Amino acid sequence: MKKIHFNDIRIRNKLLLIYMFSVFLPIILTNVIFYNVTSENVRTQKIHDNELALRQVATNFKQGVEDAVGIASVLYADAFVNKLLDTSYDSPVDFILAYNNNFRDINKYTPVYSSIRSIHLYTDNPTVITAGGIFSIDQQQQSSHWYQSTSEFRSKYPVVTRKLANDGELDQFVVVRALDATGRSNNEKIVMINLNERFIEQLFATETFEGKIYLVNEENNIEYSTDDSMLWRSSYAAYDAVDLPKDAILFEEEYDVQYMSNWKMVGVIPEKNLLAEVRNSIPSILYLALWNFVIPTLFIIYIAGNIHFRLNTIVRKMRKVKDQQFELIPGKTFNDEIGVLTREYNRMTKKIKDLINDVYIVRIQKKDLELQKKETQLKALQSQINPHFLFNVLETIRMRSLLKHEKETATIIHNMAQLLRNSITWDRDFVTVREELQLIHAFLEIQKYRFGDKMQYDIHFDDAIEHVLIPNMSIIPFVENASIHGIEPLKAGGIINIVVEQAIDHIIVEIRDNGLGIPKDKYQTIIQSLHEEEIAGERIGISNVFQRLKMYYQEGFDVQIKTRKDHGTTIILKIPMKADDVAY
Template structure:
């Protein structure tokens, strides 16, 4: 008897071989390649984005540092000039006439300011503005007149009320006074020496915007940079530059998110510095969207090509391998089908040296031997098997015939004794139960019956015993629903119950209790019959066990020995039969059978049983 496979295993076994190979290829090869490549692509996309983020941050920081160095260089020059005592003295002197000024200019002022420009090449020009009208304006020295006071840079400095500031503004061009040009200047009040305060003095250092733009343009491969002042005005940008000449009525444009490319990953922003004179100044970078897109496209093309190459190579390899397997297995299957029709043809192909080749060679050997022995050994074996089955059937019938008269005899004797002793006239119920028992014994044609049907028989028997023993006897049946439909040899439980009543509780004092359990545990059907009777000594128990297992033994243990023998004939050594007993504590007899060896009653058969 074998366990029939159901569910997923049956579904897999029913799939044709070609479809199985196709599913192996899809699930085992193609799908993992696609998933791995998708995961790899997703991971690489993340790495590319992380790398681009790092490059963008490095680019932004590099540009910020260079611009900050340019401005700090201008501030350093401004501080150096602001602490030049001789310069203060020359600017605070009142000159008699222009000749007097030119003499002092040649002696002290000519190269005093311009000497800083070659060393600090980011400085476009340096201008000193003073209210000393005795100075002749020109070169680096200027008079603070009404025109200067009305200029943008001067108003910005007055409004800021800071000693040092960085200002972005527009001033009139020398070549065309109607147009303005952008400037970025460091403006500082010259008030370092209090005793040279006769005239107000201002220092203005103009930063070369072309140098700053070179820094911004240098990073165009990574970012579109925007230099923004404290008022959120764009001083210059990678695309807009700084050389746009406009009328004085126009100002710098405001920075908005739309100023960048809508395809970008979002702006990056960093402060130019922490000093007060650059407070609010920022460098904003908008990433070049096409750079990241190109990197992602290159990565996808590479991964796609790699996946296609791997898929092609593995597909060809698997096709070659599986074709060899599939062809030989199909040939083997066709010839095995012929064997079922008693056609023992040999498989004449190149078998190969693998397992399938060995299987084909063994099949050829097997078919050759079967073909030669079919008329001799096989027919003789069939005859032997038939004789053996007849012998087993005869032995089972003999064992059954031993038990039925024995049970009937005891039952009739019990009724006779009770009726004689108590002078009963109405024994309708007990006679009905006995009638049902006899009818069931006569109609039982099957060797195997469900546990449910066996338990109905036991309950009828126990009712008779209850009638016999009256208040001295009780019984309990604990049967799991799962165990009811499994089939066991008929009359496998009743002799054990009868033995418990006769030898267990009949001679015991007090209330006798017989308990019957049937349940499924650990893949086995377990039947337990126990009583609380007189039990038996260890020596008597050992003799009983030996007697049960001895085929030629006789005596009072015939009922237990018959049950054990029938179970052994049906299930060989797979059945477990056990007897346990202690004096004055009762006896327990149990057996269990693997479920895989048992038949299961279907619903239709159960209906037939219920109708009996």
């Protein structure tokens, strides 16, 4: 591999390299380092702040539960409450008197603690009236979620759980404890402390924690969450089923109290949230970096542009020298190195221009010879078509005369005369569409005279393009091939359809026959011959027409040949139509 030397680099690129390594890269590296350091510091601080925020939520929730646990413990040891629920009453009046004397006092806890909504007592004592905060432990209660989930441990210590609403959704948090301090009660007694829903919602709705919060119980189910995308309210959802972001940062606060053993508060924050503020400052960093780029960039661009323009002017003039265009560099010449180079170039160019003046004249003459050669080639292509075409016409008349032994030649001679007149007018490179179609009509009449009812033809053209000029005899060779090679082998029923229409800025010519079609190998040979730049040879039909059209229109024309065995051949010729190609 060739090594690139520093001196091989253009001056403009050298200046750009100086700018890149002296200005651009130092500024970029400085800003990247500053951004990374700032991002890491902000990230660390955000993590610390969110840890404190989650810890505060966990502590407040624990405090609310402990308030309920404390009340449950007080009622657990309250002899009056136990007596109220254990006594067998002779009449409802006796229970009401006992209720007014004992139970009303426990309602004093509700206004004191904002986390407590209400206190309910449950008993299976049949003489107790279930009203005013006292409920019967019937079969419905025994099958409820709160009763079943606390049955194992509520006699030992308070248990935190959730109630279920009538529709099966998770309801408020409750603290449940069995009331049997003496252990001698014949009745089952349970106290339920209902936590305030508003207290829970306000507790979890803290704005200081920037992610989602999940309260997970000992069975790894979600008791409460700020993630509204999950249906955790309708039923218990497993925390493992949460679709956490790949870059999520987890915060956990575990509870070590007996009544919430193995419970934990989990906070989830996507990494992007921690750096949101830093990323919001990116525009300011970019504006600052852009300002540092503007002044040196404009200066470098001006200097590099000035040098590049002056050197490029000299290079462009020197490249024209190889095409024998000896142009002087105009304008004032300066005293720097580029100015000296400009003066020396002008002096050299003027001297060379004087020395090769004679050679330049000879070159012009050579160009004229080349143009004459092109014209000769065009005439040669045209002359190849006429003999081939006239031969076929004369052979047709001769064979018809020999076979019929009659002189029905008036019409055919008229058509032949028209063909001969056109054949000797090669000084006209272009004819109108109508003239070309008249020639085709004469040819097909001759063919019809030859084949009789074996061949029919139909010519349709748009009257709007009848005066448009097209290359002389550019369509008839395709019609000739359709007649000779397509229809002649048929025994009967030969049809040739010719349609000439205008399509925007082109003339579309479609020549369709129902003959035998072109064999595959011959078709490939024809297609290949269209791209061979030969002037003479055996293929003097459509290939020569193709070459003529290419000389006239370059790549602006198109010839398509579609054929199918025993189904005929279709030629589609696309000829450009210019505004000045109209004869009146």
